[in-house]
Amino acid sequence: MVTIKQVAELAGVSFKTVARVVNKEPGVKAYNVEKVEDAIAKLGYRPNKAASLVRKKQSDVIGFISDEISTTPASVAILKGAQDMAWEQGKTLMVFNLDPKRPNKDKLYEECLQHRSEGIIYGAMYHQSVEFSELFKTLPTVLVNCVSTHNDFTSIVPDDELAGYYVTKQLLYKGYRRIAFLNLNPEIMAAQQRQQGFLKAMQEYGIPEKQWRIDTIEQVVEGRTVNIAGEVAKQVIQEFKPDAVLCGKDLAAIKVYLVLERLGLTIGKDIGVASFDNWHDIPEILEPQLSTMALPYYEMGRMAVAQILSLITNNNKAEQPTHYKVPCLLFDRKSF
């Protein structure tokens, strides 16, 4: 690899002058700038970020640790948002995935430390509560889509309660009065909070208990989450005969659509369907198109980097960690 000194030699100036040109520092004669730039182009010189870091003690790298996140399509958007923001701010993201078999967060954190990351973002697949060791206090650290069990980190999560409340209210507002909520695994915070929002809306409208029903579409068997949306949907719809179904995720809504098609019910007329996620093409591929609460993952990713940067500039001073709840947006289509 060609170094700054080789460039200097070819350009016939001192290597410090080359450094000035490379870093766009002022005070270099135009003819020298030209000579240097020619030499750089000719030799194909690229500054060595590592050497620069050693001297400057500034890596411009932010670590991104995720629990499986980058394989789950729903929350890939977090990564994308973080990456876009990081790039805009002249930072580079270093991405690590937890090994699902031996999930060792600390090991990855160590890796980030060795690369002299300036901060760490930890992203989770589902909105949940996660335990962190003291090690995570080393650098400015922000949690996305999860909170710490001791609430001792700045976190960015979707406002699932508000989302549950809002979509339920919309259902009620449009006149639906017998609603089945096919919720996610209740161990997940998202499920709990949405349920609270759901209940709050029910209460405000004074809907009696017999007119709604909550079931879970995920079962945890030996640590693995099993999707039972199919059977549950069929059973709930046939037994309870709701006039609207609220699904915990778009994938479950597919299942509901299929059941309803088979029963000959017209979605959006005979029965309403709503959901959470707004996952890629799914809501638009369904017919009628699915109305769903979009989870603001992309925005959350951006916010995470923004928060990290703010922590860095404030020198991570131990003020109270902040907990951000990002509102979700209803994509109002045709299914209710």
Next chain:
Amino acid sequence: MVTIKQVAELAGVSFKTVARVVNKEPGVKAYNVEKVEDAIAKLGYRPNKAASLVRKKQSDVIGFISDEISTTPASVAILKGAQDMAWEQGKTLMVFNLDPKRPNKDKLYEECLQHRSEGIIYGAMYHQSVEFSELFKTLPTVLVNCVSTHNDFTSIVPDDELAGYYVTKQLLYKGYRRIAFLNLNPEIMAAQQRQQGFLKAMQEYGIPEKQWRIDTIEQVVEGRTVNIAGEVAKQVIQEFKPDAVLCGKDLAAIKVYLVLERLGLTIGKDIGVASFDNWHDIPEILEPQLSTMALPYYEMGRMAVAQILSLITNNNKAEQPTHYKVPCLLFDRKSF
């Protein structure tokens, strides 16, 4: 940040001895090892990878550049595979996404060069042909899910022709004789090659032209790809009345399922459905479960890193680039 010298001072040895302990070099007295390890623990020392790189000229970093890949769920698995393999081999992946608005591959390549990446993986969203500048010849470079327009890079792609051939043969073998192929955008290599495989199988079985039909479920309007699976599926099924439908992707299969449910046809009995992708939970959430050709993205990601490592150790010597076609696996479920 604490340095090796501070550790040496506390341990009462020279900093070179500390370096030996850190790098597990032999020839340090046991009592010194202990003193050093104590000091390291007490001070929380972590080796500075950047400083190490400057001296050793070995970054252990592999660059991963993708065109939108990490936002498209189908191929996120590539990234995961690459990351797993990299981690196993003691390498770190540095991930960059192309900005879809201003897709400047070279800029990201430059970034990797500045970090002294040892090699670059370029991953594409769809199996396609991509043009690369000379810059990409700088480091050992491997393409995943795409090939270069001049075939001048080692590439790893799914064997889409074989996949198309195989799944079609399976359909024919099971007795289906009137098959509609709802193919992806024909500009994409995946679509072209699957079509070749499809036709080859048709020919081998001597199926006359009138008994099959190929339509496209994606339209390119002003650079944007628009999904028209819905209308096409409905139209083809009603007009052509196939006894089997082969879908270009699982998402399109959802659409086909919905159409068939409405028409009262029983999938797997009245009509067969097959697809490509094996995308997350979708094939299993459908009923009957969808038989689909799984694209070997995870494996391709792993292979990419393996190839990079082999190129690195062979010093990237300009032998002919190799083109790997990875076979796809049929997940044989219940839909045909």
Next chain:
DNA sequence: CTTAAGAATGACAACGTTGTAAAAATAAAT
């Protein structure tokens, strides 16, 4: 033409490591 001030350039230390070679300590052989 001389001088002073300011602009441009250069010399060199420093960053935290690794690599090399020399020095010191220990063990083995005489």
Next chain:
DNA sequence: ATTTATTTTTACAACGTTGTCATTCTTAAG
């Protein structure tokens, strides 16, 4: 006990940058 061989430790240069400060070159003023 002395010498030799071996193991362990240390001193110091090197890596490619950036930061500091001294030096040289320009330009303008006297």
